[in-house]
Amino acid sequence: MTTSQTTRRTVLGGLAAVAALGLPAATGTAAAAPVRDGRPGPKIGILLYDGFSLLDPTGPAELLSRLPGATVTMIGERRGPVRTDTHRTAVFADRAVSEVDRLDVLLVPGAGDRGTIGAMHNPVLLDWIRRIHRHTTWTTSVCTGALILGAAGLLRERATTYWASAPYLEATFGVEYVPERYVQVGKVITAAGVSAGIDMALFLAGKLAGEEVARAVQLAVEYDPRPPFDAGDAATASPQLKELALRLLAESQQ
Amino acid sequence: MTTSQTTRRTVLGGLAAVAALGLPAATGTAAAAPVRDGRPGPKIGILLYDGFSLLDPTGPAELLSRLPGATVTMIGERRGPVRTDTHRTAVFADRAVSEVDRLDVLLVPGAGDRGTIGAMHNPVLLDWIRRIHRHTTWTTSVCTGALILGAAGLLRERATTYWASAPYLEATFGVEYVPERYVQVGKVITAAGVSAGIDMALFLAGKLAGEEVARAVQLAVEYDPRPPFDAGDAATASPQLKELALRLLAESQQ
Numbered sequence: 001m002t003t004s005q006t007t008r009r010t011v012l013g014g015l016a017a018v019a020a021l022g023l024p025a026a027t028g029t030a031a032a033a034p035v036r037d038g039r040p041g042p043k044i045g046i047l048l049y050d051g052f053s054l055l056d057p058t059g060p061a062e063l064l065s066r067l068p069g070a071t072v073t074m075i076g077e078r079r080g081p082v083r084t085d086t087h088r089t090a091v092f093a094d095r096a097v098s099e100v101d102r103l104d105v106l107l108v109p110g111a112g113d114r115g116t117i118g119a120m121h122n123p124v125l126l127d128w129i130r131r132i133h134r135h136t137t138w139t140t141s142v143c144t145g146a147l148i149l150g151a152a153g154l155l156r157e158r159a160t161t162y163w164a165s166a167p168y169l170e171a172t173f174g175v176e177y178v179p180e181r182y183v184q185v186g187k188v189i190t191a192a193g194v195s196a197g198i199d200m201a202l203f204l205a206g207k208l209a210g211e212e213v214a215r216a217v218q219l220a221v222e223y224d225p226r227p228p229f230d231a232g233d234a235a236t237a238s239p240q241l242k243e244l245a246l247r248l249l250a251e252s253q254q
Numbered sequence: 255m256t257t258s259q260t261t262r263r264t265v266l267g268g269l270a271a272v273a274a275l276g277l278p279a280a281t282g283t284a285a286a287a288p289v290r291d292g293r294p295g296p297k298i299g300i301l302l303y304d305g306f307s308l309l310d311p312t313g314p315a316e317l318l319s320r321l322p323g324a325t326v327t328m329i330g331e332r333r334g335p336v337r338t339d340t341h342r343t344a345v346f347a348d349r350a351v352s353e354v355d356r357l358d359v360l361l362v363p364g365a366g367d368r369g370t371i372g373a374m375h376n377p378v379l380l381d382w383i384r385r386i387h388r389h390t391t392w393t394t395s396v397c398t399g400a401l402i403l404g405a406a407g408l409l410r411e412r413a414t415t416y417w418a419s420a421p422y423l424e425a426t427f428g429v430e431y432v433p434e435r436y437v438q439v440g441k442v443i444t445a446a447g448v449s450a451g452i453d454m455a456l457f458l459a460g461k462l463a464g465e466e467v468a469r470a471v472q473l474a475v476e477y478d479p480r481p482p483f484d485a486g487d488a489a490t491a492s493p494q495l496k497e498l499a500l501r502l503l504a505e506s507q508q
Contacts, residue, residue, distance in 0.1 A: 055316035055475065058343075062309035062448065065340045066502045074343055081335070081346045086319045089312075089328055090346035092335045143476075163476055181480045193476030194316065195452065203482045215485035216498035221309065222397075222417055222447030224486030225479035226435045228457045231469035232478030244470040248320045 041069020042208050045103040045132070048074050048082040048093050049125060051115020051253075055194050056142040057091070060107055060201035066217045067209050075100055077124060085112040085253045097128040105204070106136050110143025110162060110193070112253040120151040129154070138204060139188050142197035146190040147172070157185050162193035163234035164246060179235055195232070198223065295323020296462050299357040299386070302328050302336040302347050303379060305369025305507075309448050310396040311345065314361055314455035320471045321463050329354055331378060339366040339507045351382040359458070360386050364397025364416060364447070366507040374405040383408070392458060393442050396451035400444040404429070411439050416447035417488035418500060433489055449486070452477065 044064050046057045057074065065072045076082045076093025083090045108129065110116060119125055129152045133139045141149050146161035150173035158176045161169050166177040182191040182200035191200035202223070206214035218224075231241065298318050300311045311328065319326045330336045330347025337344045362383065364370060373379055383406045387393045395403045400415035404427035412430045415423050420431040436445040436454035445454035456477070460468035472478075485491065491499075 053316065054312050054319075058308050058312040061343060062307065065308075065342065066506045068502065068505065070506075072340070072342055086326070088319065088326055088348065089315060090348075092344035092346065094342065094344075163473075181478075192478075195475045195477040195479065198449065199479060199481050206482065211483065212495075212498070213502070215483050216495055216502055218481060218483055218485045219417075219488065219491050219495055220499040220503050221449045222486055222488065223449040223481060224435075224446075225449065225453060225481065227453050227472060227477060227479065228460065229465065229469050229472055231472040232476055234473065234476065237473050241466075241470055241473055244466070245474040248322065248467070248470055249474050251322065252320050252324075 041067060041071065042104040042137070043102070044070055044072045044105040044107065045075050045095075045100055046072065046107045046109065047097075047125065047129070048076045048091055048109070049111070049115060049119045049122070050083055051085045051118060052082065052109045052111045053115075053143060053194055054084045054086075054089055054091070056109030056111075056145065056197050057107065059195065059198040060140075060142065060204075063198065063201040063205060063217055063221055063223075064105070064208075066220050067205055067213065070208075073100070077122075085115055097124065100128075100132070102135055103132050104136060105138045105208070106132050106140065107197075108141040108145035108148050109197070110141070110145040110147075112249060114253065116144040116147055119148045126152045137187060138207065140191070140200065140204065141189075142191045142200065143193045149188065149190065150175070154188060155185075155190070156188070158183050159185065159188075159190040160192045160196075161190060164242070295321060295325065296358040296391070297356070298324055298326045298359040298361065299329050299349075299354055300326065300361045300363065301351075301379065301383070302330045302345055302363070303365070303369060303373045303376070304337055305339045305372060306336065306363045306365045307369075307397060307448055308338045308340075308343055308345070310363030310365075310399065310451050311361065313449065313452040314394075314396065314458075317452065317455040317459060317471050317475055317477075318359070318462075320474050321459055321467065324462075327354070331376075339369055351378065354382075354386070356389055357386050358390060359392045359462070360390050360394065361451075362395045362399035362402050363451070364395070364399040364401075366503060368507065370398040370401055373402045380406045391441060392461065394445070394454065394458065395443075396445045396454065397447045401426070403442065403444065408442060409439075409444070410442070412437050413439065413442075413444040414446045414450075415444060418496070 061072050074093050075095045078096050081090035143162045146159050155173050155175045158178050160178050160183045170177050181196045205217050315326050328347050329349045332350050335344035397416045400413050409427050409429045412432050414432050414437045435450045459471050
């Protein structure tokens with residue numbers, strides 16, 4: 001059976017097997033790159049909190065986990081499963097905030113109304129974010145995560161966030177909303193809504209590991225986006241489409 | 255304090271609060287859309303298996319969960335956390351395959367070498383995929399998930415998969431590899447690597463709920479991709495970049 005042959009070829013290892021399958025061999029390949037343990041790469045921590053939006057942390061995690069020597073850790077108020085805004089999915093927090101004192105990179109994802117407001121009023125989370133921020137190389141957010149950074153007092157001058165939260169961002173934190181995929185001010189990088197975390201992560205990969213590695217990461221996740229529609233930009237969306245978008249979100253987050 | 259005022263405005267509900275915050279109100283808003291319970295929308299099941307790649311299921315889940323009346327369920331061999339290819343993240347399988355007899359949409363994500371080979375040789379998973387496929391409206395895959403569909407005997411004529419697995423796909427399953435973001439053959443839709451699941455999910459959203467809803471979903475997740483580099487297409491990548499990409503993957507999947 002062909003698939004059995006595949007197993008034997010892969011288990012035997014070697015460049016031939018890697019080339020034949022086209023997949024990176026798990027272990028034992030003669031030409032394997034240096035073992036990652038002992039290579040100090042960026043320690044990246046992604047905060048998870050109840051009601052977060054699934055793609056906000058997972059898009060960046062997928063990309064950033066490919067950086068040489070990087071460790072990407074999901075961190076929650078406690079260890080264990082953290083539910084998303086739809087209640088129908090959970091991602092595991094492998095560490096609690098009390099166990100993490102230092103990160104090179106912090107990422108705060110966004111959420112729907114319930115999750116964002118909850119996090120903005122959670123002194124444990126805000127306090128931890130402020131403490132970690134003191135020593136990060138980069139402090140980042142996706143979507144309404146920028147509002148949480150704002151609640152922690154970390155926004156200056158300009159930022160971006162979920163398109164529908166732009167007025168709130170400006171009114172509440174006195175920073176200018178910038179309609180870009182991501183905005184860097186000093187060591188703080190804020191990203192636009194949900195899917196923008198992937199573009200931001202690629203930018204961050206370039207900052208952390210150089211452009212050549214970032215380009216390789218982009219190829220590794222085959223990120224050559226070609227959406228079948230062209231409706232993702234709020235600046236050109238009709239009021240009706242905006243209303244429908246927000247209604248679909250609200251219905252899915254009940 | 256401004257954030258306290260926000261809480262009071264949101265708790266009181268009403269269009270003004272929704273508009274001010276720019277976020278969909280969680281519950282109790284006078285102008286809330288119809289309650290989702292009782293509205294039969296597409297039942298979407300996403301298979302999780304040990305060693306899967308994080309973005310493959312979570313990108314599509316984020317988008318498809320916004321379809322009216324849709325339920326998106328993560329399904330594993332057993333209930334509980336399922337680890338990704340980096341070992342450093344886990345997504346919770348809320349159902350076991352033994353508990354799911356019927357789906358409108360099945361999605362099989364991809365993985366690295368270890369996860370893909372494991373799933374391709376797992377008779378429980380392959381058997382379940384075949385049984386579910388009999389009654390789906392759409393059977394889909396992301397990345398090397400196409401190889402798993404192939405192992406289940408579900409590929410015909412043409413398909414796409416992770417770029418590095420193209421030769422293996424053709425040699426093993428006798429279908430033509432198509433270098434597109436996604437390929438539809440009958441009710442089977444295969445997608446290219448990792449991030450391509452998002453483009454495929456948008457296409458699928460249009461099929462399930464019509465173009466206007468799909469465009470609203472695109473806006474809801476602000477999917478207006480603008481990557482800082484242009485290196486995601488394997489067709490134009492140098493051999494060196496391909497080698498670096500596969501090496502980064504292999505190192506992160508050890």
